[in-house]
Amino acid sequence: MTQDTFRDETAGVRPLEGSTPPEPSERIDPAADPVPPLAPAAKTGLGLLDELSPEQLGRLGDEIDQTRVDVFARLDELYVPERQWYVQPFAEKVISVLGPDIGDAQWRAMGVWAQLRTNLSHTREHDHLRDPVSLALCVAERKLAWTGDEIELLWQASVEPILFDRDPASPLILPLAVTRKLSHEAQRRHLPLMRQVQELLNRSRGWFSPQDKLDLDILIAEHAEDDPVEATTCLVGKGDGFAAMMASEYGVSLGSRQTFPLLRHWITATSARPSVAWLRRAAALLTPDTAALIQEVLSRLPAYRETAIYLHARTATPLRGMVWTCELIDEPWVVPLLGEVALAAGTGIGGSGPNSRSEMLANAALGVLAKHGGLEVVAPLARLQTKIRRRSILAKVAQVLDAVAAQAGLSREQLLDRTVPTFGLGPDGVLEEKAGEHVLRLALNETGTPLLTFLNPAGKPVKSAPKAVRESHGGLLSEFRKLLAEVRKTLPSERLRIERALAEDRLWRWNQVEEFFLDHPVTGVHGRRLIWQILQGPAGIPVKTADGWELTDPLGRRIQPRADTPVQLWHPIGAAVEEVRSRRDHLLEIGLRQPFKQAFREVYLLTPAEEQTGTFSNRFAGHVLRYGQAKALLSERGWTGLSLGHWDAAGGSGQGEAVKEVPGWRARWDMELPWGSWEHDEYGAPASSCISGPIRFDRTDVESREAVPLTEVPPLVLSEIMRDADLAVGVSSVGLDPQGQGDYWQSYNFGDLTESAEVRRDALTRLLPRLRIADRVELAERFLRVRGDLRTYKIHLGSGNILMEPNDAYLCIVPQGAFDQVFLPFEEDGGMLAVIMSKAFLLADDTAITDPSITHQIRS
Structure with missing residues (x-):
């Protein structure tokens, strides 16, 4: 027309x-x-x-x-x-x-x-x-x-x-x-x-307005006085499993005459934060019974496991209303529960990764925690810092922590030091309470494992909760089990926090180390097994004496620092080779297993090739990695931003970068999809594999993000970033696939050793003479050579894969179960040292092997 x-x-x-x-x-x-x-x-x-x-x-x-x-x-x-x-x-x-x-x-x-x-x-x-x-x-x-x-x-x-x-x-x-x-x-x-x-x-x-659908459901719900389940279903919808659970298990309560007006109010929680008028209305509708119902419903969220959809918008909105209403509830369960909700919603699918299940719900919980303030919010926020990798949520966590720290006149790190809960444990890491004639005992053993045990009237431990405790003291038993779960969650968070302090070269006063890292019943499990160093002075392992804590070096010399002495965690990058060797020997002599690699920590120094490339390092470039595994490991170690997949018909999102920030510096590691990967990866899904690229550094205080020469990067920053990259490659490389083939597989499995493999070799040098199979093993440049009765085997120190002499035939053995026959001075990411040791013990006695999948390969 x-x-x-x-x-x-x-x-x-x-x-x-x-x-x-x-x-x-x-x-x-x-x-x-x-x-x-x-x-x-x-x-x-x-x-x-x-x-x-x-x-x-x-x-x-x-x-x-x-x-x-x-x-x-x-x-x-x-x-x-x-x-x-x-x-x-x-x-x-x-x-x-x-x-x-x-x-x-x-x-x-x-x-x-x-x-x-x-x-x-x-x-x-x-x-x-x-x-x-x-x-x-x-x-x-x-x-x-x-x-x-x-x-x-x-x-x-x-x-x-x-x-x-x-x-x-x-x-x-x-x-x-x-x-x-x-x-x-x-x-x-x-x-x-x-x-x-x-x-x-x-x-x-879906060919209708979602708002029309919601408005119609609200109209109908308001006429379902005789069917509270229908009223609840109308308001929360049927878009996911949690909505179905809310309707089936809590529909009668949520749709009751007492609670329905509040549920009706919760579905109006559509803004980023509650207004004064919204909270005033919620306060007018809130009752003790509805507060208890909020606790019960939100408590189900941390254990909820998503399918295709985590929470539909129709479900997430009333849940956000419940979270906002927690601001009006003065009960001890509010802060820890909101921490759990923020953790569940803020982590990615499966509980890891740089994305979040529901950023909206996580931010709502953080907003209420921020308004609550006080030192009691620090512990759940500290856990969020170690688990969540979504940058926008992490930034909000940091804001809340900084605000609480400012109120207390502390830095964020100092605040975290001071607010780790003890869970009622004494200085010896033990909590005991009587339950009639029995005793409930929660304790941390010497390796930091929390255990709940029960003592009978004779004082002897029994394996499970006695019937008298279950029937007459169920509340106390439930409380102890909750404490056990909380301790188990806190220990790995504290380990990561302390390792981050090592990588960032933090300083304390000695009296702070004693209070927050040695005497603390939870954090002390890790702190007492580490090497502490007086700034630019001697270092040693803490030993408790009648006069307090002292530091003992490998030669048995002791020193007791003054209360105000500056102290840091010892790092091998600043130590001479002989000192590193003596400290490693000392750990083996006293049988001390560290919570993470410290004495046996890899050191990555700038190479001549990196001096020539200038602003980037290709040291860990060109590796084919299992994308999901690499992403999960990097996320756990503080890297964010990596998102590769086939999001469009042309195979988009084929390039990305993983980013990690440390004080003053930012590392960026390029990643890309292998050519042709769209032919076997599902459209719209994350990638199955990726290829690592160069690593670059820039300063966080400069807006340009221009890569700086590697010679300007502090050695400790460079070393720790390269260590993360080595760990990611070591754990997720497709070269570890027993069915692999080609030049990359051959090079990775049996080629030159990386720094982490060299440290593994150094540990084996010290461990092998102590083994009962010492006469059957010897170290070569890249292999642990094991002499069995049927054949001689070579275990590669990098990949753990095996070749059989005399023709270097490949032997496939899939590790099963934990290896605990020999003391190991550390448990590294991926556990490759334990894998190599378990294979060595198995092959040294090859005539005792009964698994036909292994014996067939050996005898063929």
Whole structure:
């Protein structure tokens, strides 16, 4: 249609003389009903009514009178479904043409026309719904004297399957707006049709406005007084497993007369944070019973495991309302529970990764914790820092910690030092309480493993909770089990926090180390097994004496630092080779297993090749990694941002980078998808493998993010970043795949050793003479050579894979179970040292092997 045609399309429509177009929001007085009919329209046909099927006309019955037919005909003349290069808004066009004296009845007829045209018309042009919907919206804004029959007609017109190619606009704007203005009793008449429309939308694939669906569900829920489960289902929806659980297990409580108004309020939690008015309304509706219900429902969230969808928006919104309401509840369970909710929602699918299950819910919990303030929020926030990798959430955690720290006059790190919970454990790491004639004992053993044991009346331990304890002291038993779970969660978080302090070269005063890292029953499990160093002075392992803590070096010399002496964790990068060797020997002599590699820590110095490349390192470039495994390990060690996958038909998101920030510096490690990976990876899913690229560094205090020469990077920063990269490659390389092949597989499995493999070799040098198989093993440059009775084997110190002499045939052995036959001075990421040792013990006695999958390879 041309522009000229558009200008002439209203030629046959006559406005009233002297009229001026009213504003769309103008209200028409219902007392003006009825008004004279509009000027006669062309009678060439019934227009919209001609498009309705006999069945549709039959449903409408006698509701289409001559007045409405006249209005319909006039609107049909104005309605042009085809799109032009310029289109005047339809509602505006109608008002400008028909004039200001449109009566109440005619406005209502216009609304009925819009509803029929939206829901029943067979016009199939893609944009055909926009005009009638815009008119329906204009009518919905007016205060009109709708009759019950007219409202029923609007709902009758809505009981029609929505065609697939229709615009997902808002076909229920008008009937919803009109029905909401009715009294509760008047609304009941329309419930049967409203339920039919609800069922239609439930079956639909989404070609409707989600807000329309929610508004309709709310209307129906408010009439489900006798069916609280239905009321709950209407408000939380059926979009995920948690919503189904809420309806089935808590529907009676949530939909009860007491709680339903609060549930109705929770679904309005659609903003980023609650307003004062929102909280005031929640406080007016809150009761002790609903507070207990909030605790019970939110407590289910940490254990909830997602399927395809974690939380649908219809579920997440009332849950956010529950979280906001916790701000009004002064109970000891609030802070730890919100910490658990933030952890569950803030971590990625499966509990790891740089994404989050529900950032909205995590931020809501953090917002309430921030308002709560005080030192009690620090422990859950510290756990979030070690587990969550989503940068935006981590930034919010840091903000809350900084705010609490500022209130206490401390830095964030100092605050974390001071707020690790003891869980009631004494300085010896033990908590005991009597339960009748029995004793419940929670203790940390010498390796830091928390154990819950039970002592009988004779003081002897028993394996499980005695019947008398279960029946008469169930509350105490439950409390101890919760404490056991909390200690288990805290220990790994503290290990990571202390290792991060080592990598960042933190300083303390000696009295702070004694209080927060040696005497503390939980953190002390790790701190007492580490080497501490006086700044630019001697270092040693802590030993408790009658006069306090002293540091003992490998030669047995002791020193007791003064309270204000600056102290740090010892790092081998600043020590001479002989000192490192002596400290490693000392650990083996005293049988001390460190919580992470310290004495046996790898050191990565700048290489000549890196000096030549200048601003990037290719030391760990070109490795083919299992993407999910590499991403998980890097995320655990503080790297963020890596997201590779096939998100579009061209195999997009094929390049990315993992990023880690340390004080003053930022490391960026390039990653990319292998060429052709889209042929075997699922479209829209994360990648299965990736190829590592160069590593670059820039300063965090400079906005440009320009890579700096590696010679300017502090040696400790460089070494720790390279160590992370080595660990990721060592754990996730496809070279570890027993079915691998090709040059990369051969090079990785049996090639030169990395720094981590060299440290492994150094540990074996010290361990082998102590073994009962010492006469059957020897170290070569890259292999541990094991002499069995059937053959001689070579175990590669990097990959742990095996070659058999004399022809270097590959031997596949899949490690099973934990190896505990020999003391190991550390347990590294991936456990490769334990894998090599277990294989050595197995092959040294190869005649005792009974597994046919192994014996067949050896004897072939």
